Amino acid sequence: MNSLRFRLIGVVLVINYALAPLLYLGVSVIVQRGYAELFVNSVRSFSRLTADELEAADDRDFEESAARLLDGAMLTGQIAFAEISDGKRKFHSSIPVDVTVIPRPDDFDFGDHGDQIYYISHSVKRGSRSMFLRLGFDERPTLESITAAKRRVLLAVLSFTLASILVSIWLSAVIARPMVRLREAAKRVAGGDVHTRLQMSSTIREVQDLTHHLESMRRELVGANERLASEIREREVSELKRLELERRLLHRERIAAIGTLAGGVAHEFNNILTPILLYSQLALKDTPADSARAKDLGRIVSAAHRARSLIMRILTFSRQTDSQGVTVFPLRSTVEEALALLRAIVPTNIEIVFDAQCEEIRLSGDPSLVHQVVINLGTNAYQAMQRTGGRLLVRLWVAPVRATPEAGTESSAILEVIDTGHGIEPAALAHIFEPFFTTRDVGEGTGLGLSVVHGIVTSMGGRISVESEVGRGATFRVHFPVAAPGALAAVVEGS
Amino acid sequence: MASILVVDDDPDVAEAIQAILERSGFHVVVANGAEAGLDALRNQEFEIVVTDLIMPKVNGLELIRKLRVQHSRVRIIAISGGGSLGPLSLKPEAISTHAFIAAARDAGAEEVLTKPFDMDDLVAAIRRHLPN
Numbered sequence: 162m163n164s165l166r167f168r169l170i171g172v173v174l175v176i177n178y179a180l181a182p183l184l185y186l187g188v189s190v191i192v193q194r195g196y197a198e199l200f201v202n203s204v205r206s207f208s209r210l211t212a213d214e215l216e217a218a219d220d221r222d223f224e225e226s227a228a229r230l231l232d233g234a235m236l237t238g239q240i241a242f243a244e245i246s247d248g249k250r251k252f253h254s255s256i257p258v259d260v261t262v263i264p265r266p267d268d269f270d271f272g273d274h275g276d277q278i279y280y281i282s283h284s285v286k287r288g289s290r291s292m293f294l295r296l297g298f299d300e301r302p303t304l305e306s307i308t309a310a311k312r313r314v315l316l317a318v319l320s321f322t323l324a325s326i327l328v329s330i331w332l333s334a335v336i337a338r339p340m341v342r343l344r345e346a347a348k349r350v351a352g353g354d355v356h357t358r359l360q361m362s363s364t365i366r367e368v369q370d371l372t373h374h375l376e377s378m379r380r381e382l383v384g385a386n387e388r389l390a391s392e393i394r395e396r397e398v399s400e401l402k403r404l405e406l407e408r409r410l411l412h413r414e415r416i417a418a419i420g421t422l423a424g425g426v427a428h429e430f431n432n433i434l435t436p437i438l439l440y441s442q443l444a445l446k447d448t449p450a451d452s453a454r455a456k457d458l459g460r461i462v463s464a465a466h467r468a469r470s471l472i473m474r475i476l477t478f479s480r481q482t483d484s485q486g487v488t489v490f491p492l493r494s495t496v497e498e499a500l501a502l503l504r505a506i507v508p509t510n511i512e513i514v515f516d517a518q519c520e521e522i523r524l525s526g527d528p529s530l531v532h533q534v535v536i537n538l539g540t541n542a543y544q545a546m547q548r549t550g551g552r553l554l555v556r557l558w559v560a561p562v563r564a565t566p567e568a569g570t571e572s573s574a575i576l577e578v579i580d581t582g583h584g585i586e587p588a589a590l591a592h593i594f595e596p597f598f599t600t601r602d603v604g605e606g607t608g609l610g611l612s613v614v615h616g617i618v619t620s621m622g623g624r625i626s627v628e629s630e631v632g633r634g635a636t637f638r639v640h641f642p643v644a645a646p647g648a649l650a651a652v653v654e655g656s
Numbered sequence: 657m658a659s660i661l662v663v664d665d666d667p668d669v670a671e672a673i674q675a676i677l678e679r680s681g682f683h684v685v686v687a688n689g690a691e692a693g694l695d696a697l698r699n700q701e702f703e704i705v706v707t708d709l710i711m712p713k714v715n716g717l718e719l720i721r722k723l724r725v726q727h728s729r730v731r732i733i734a735i736s737g738g739g740s741l742g743p744l745s746l747k748p749e750a751i752s753t754h755a756f757i758a759a760a761r762d763a764g765a766e767e768v769l770t771k772p773f774d775m776d777d778l779v780a781a782i783r784r785h786l787p788n
Contacts, residue, residue, distance in 0.1 A: 428710070428737045434772035436672035442775035443676055469772055 165340055166333040173329035177322045184321075188314045196307045197271040204239070204279060204298040212283035212294050215245070223287070227252050234296065241278050242297025247290055277301050339363035343372060355383050409616075427472045434472075438465040470505035490528040491521045492574055492641065496557060499535035503553075507543045510550030518558040522574045524641050526621045531641075534617050537610045538578040538637050545582025545635065554579040559643065573623070573640040585629040593627060614639075658786055659683045659700065663693035663707040663719065664735070669771070673706060673735075673778065680779050690714035697727055704731045704785055709760060717763045724764040731785040734760035734768045 211234055218226040231243040231252065245252040271279060278297040285292045346359045359376040363369060441461040448455040500515055507513060524531065535555070542553045556577040585593065594615040618625045622642045629635035660682045664670040667688060674684045685700065687693035690711055697705075705723060709716035720732055736757065757768040767781050 431737050431771040432666050432669055436668045438772045439672040439676050439775050439778070443672075443679060446679075446775070465772065 169333035241299040247292040503539040542580035551581035581634040584631040661702040690719040720763040734765040
């Protein structure tokens with residue numbers, strides 16, 4: 162009942178109920194008065210004319226002419242009663258009347274009496290004689306006309322009321338329809354469908370304005386939603402970045418702690434290994450070469466050598482926290498150095514081949530990091546082959562110079578570490594450079610090696626890729642950007 | 657018979673070196689620290705001093721510098737422990753080129769051996785630096 166339509170219709174109904182009776186009563190009064198005035202005016206002038214004619218009538222046959230006059234008046238059909246009296250006598254019309262004649266003194270009121278007769282008296286002077294003409298006019302035709310007129314007025318008022326109600330129903334629908342549509346649209350927006358445009362179908366300016374404002378609000382909402390969504394996305398991304406940074410920092414810190422510890426332990430172990438190695442070699446010297454004891458001592462010596470290699474490897478690992486800083490360094494010698502170290506730790510059933518198809522190449526960066534790349538890739542390769550044995554091939558060459566839009570020309574050194582081991586599952590290939598990804602059993606690897614390699618190569622502006630087939634070995638290919646000749650000069654001058 | 661002074665705070669290392677060198681026919685005195693080493697040099701002439709680099713109180717580099725001033729004729733073979741103890745400047749730089757080696761050479765050592773070294777390498781180094 163609170164809807165716009167019902168209110169509009171209600172207001173129109175109330176106005177009609179209040180105004181229609183007033184209108185009817187007012188118009189009725191005017192109609193009645195008009196008819197009455199018309200009636201009174203006409204009967205007065207009629208009775209005046211009759212009185213004048215009586216005054217002017219001939220004396221000789223006065224009574225006859227008076228009777229004729231009265232009959233004439235009666236014959237008009239308007240007069241129900243006609244009488245002339247001079248105090249002693251009364252003349253009546255000879256035509257009978259069908260109303261109950263109750264002679265009364267003058268009565269100038271219209272209606273409102275039981276006899277429905279309007280009486281008028283006129284004094285008529287005839288010489289010395291004074292007479293009275295008394296005429297009674299029938300009010301009924303006029304009263305009937307008034308009643309009919311009132312009925313028409315009532316009909317008109319009722320028609321008008323009905324029409325105005327119908328118009329109000331139609332109008333309220335016209336006004337309410339766009340509002341209802343707007344309400345539905347607003348409901349949709351509130352329900353989450355913010356992307357449907359609001360339609361403007363009304364010709365009413367206020368409704369158009371409202372639609373326009375709502376549409377602006379909707380657009381603003383959509384914009385705000387999008388801004389919010391993109392802000393959330395940005396935050397998610399930055400949160401991921403932050404977590405990644407945190408993880409890397411934690412990783413670096415852990416590696417640094419391991420490095421510090423490893424450095425200290427290595428120092429102590431070197432001191433302990435020194436007498437072991439020296440005494441066993443001394444004892445070996447004193448023992449006949451073919452004896453079983455010489456063999457045992459030889460095993461101690463070789464074990465001590467392997468321990469030495471292991472310590473050097475640990476130091477190499479710990480050195481990543483102790484960066485030498487960026488410098489221009491020879492790549493080939495660095496790789497050779499790392500391979501020499503690798504030879505010390507790799508079992509003899511694995512052959513290491515270094516195939517350098519180029520002269521010395523100069524890279525800019527930290528040589529100890531390249532060292533680590535070779536050691537890590539080499540260690541992975543030999544672990545893939547340690548059960549079956551195999552061949553670790555390390556190839557180094559310079560890729561042909563190619564033009565790039567940014568730097569003009571660029572050449573890259575390509576380092577390939579190829580093994581003949583068990584290969585890598587296709588599913589694992591996609592994740593192989595992710596931190597903590599490992600296919601080894603618990604305790605056999607941290608899953609950090611290749612992610613560290615990836616990090617180092619990327620930090621040097623290079624890239625790394627891998628190809629592998631299960632059972633056919635794996636090939637890791639690293640592209641290092643070669644230092645421009647100018648860069649070398651700059652570093653030399655700077656140092 | 658050539659006299660060799662071995663300076664090392666680790667008695668196991670010092671005695672092992674002593675055993676090797678005595679077997680090779682050298683006269684060997686062991687000092688467990690740089691100060692003891694300098695004392696020994698005051699009492700006796702040595703052709704060669706074999707010294708550790710990282711030692712408490714007076715370290716090997718200082719000992720080498722002092723020897724170069726006080727006993728300019730003595731030949732010095734430094735033995736480095738490796739690892740990354742001590743100040744940053746003494747940290748190893750690379751596998752083959754070692755900050756210890758460079759520092760010891762700068763201070764005046766004729767040769768630097770990295771622990772753990774082989775017996776033959778030690779004896780060869782001693783023989784290289786003996787006069788005649």
